[in-house]
Amino acid sequence: MQAKPTSLRALDLVAIAVLIVAAYLALVYAPEEAVMGQVQRVFYFHVATAWTALLGFIAAGVAGVAYLATKDEKWDIVEIAAIEISLVFFLITIVLGSIWARPIWNTWWTWDPRLTTAAVTELIYIAYFMLRQGIEDPGRRARFGAVYTIIGAVSAPITFFAIRLFRTIHPVVIGSGDPSAQGTFAMAPGMKLAFFFALFAFTIIFVDLFWNRILMGRLAARVEQLKLNLMR
């Protein structure tokens, strides 16, 4: 790839460092949860990846609006980068959630509103890449992508608010859920530190991967332009 900026190299190292610290806090520092046992520790990375992924999908929608308004290719590159990283993070969310659910709910999967909307969101963005591949003209492809991400971005808040809008067995961690629900999801201080640090760490990791992906997107655009010029 073209020469990486020094600040990005530094961010790469920071991302690795915060990931290691987040893993330590989640696996060692945070106390064991009394009812669920050790499996509760996946929750720290599960929520952190979910949070950043959903924000990434919304950011992609904003980039789509910016592309349609300016027709500047850079927004298309930003959009693809946001969706690709968010897709990977959300896959991690779904897999960790399933692993957590097996011993706690006694099932790998249930068509609960939160899980269903999460699965739909993931499939929407997998389809995004598949559909883009089928369009050869770069301008048309970017326009299609922009419109698609604007519509797809609606699925992110629906997924987030699903546990507040519908009856669900998925725990409500932030804020209050159904007033008639029994029990709480209160966290001990060690758990809170691990939780919020994981949120911070995955935000840094997302930004790092996002920046790297944008650089790669620029390179891909140059290669495509050269190919088109040589074909003429």
Place this chain on the structure above:
Amino acid sequence: MNYAVLPQDTTPDTSGYMVAGYVIFAVIMAIYIVSFLARGRNLERDLSTLETMKAESKAMTPHPPRKRAVRKAKPERTRAGTRGQTRRRGAGRR
């Protein structure tokens, strides 16, 4: 005295699931980063190849012929004057 340990008093051993979760997390991240680096390398290679092809195609393209200035043919000169030239008014035969 023998106290019976009720099932709900003991924390279940779910460490296997925790390990599986973090291993799968590491595997997904590793696969993504490896594919990312591989794609980047492929793009760099493609860029290098395309730039070489572009340079070669420029070198092979022949130079277009230089445009020569078109000179108007000079009219033939004779003792009588320029053939074909319109006689001036009033000019008679000598």
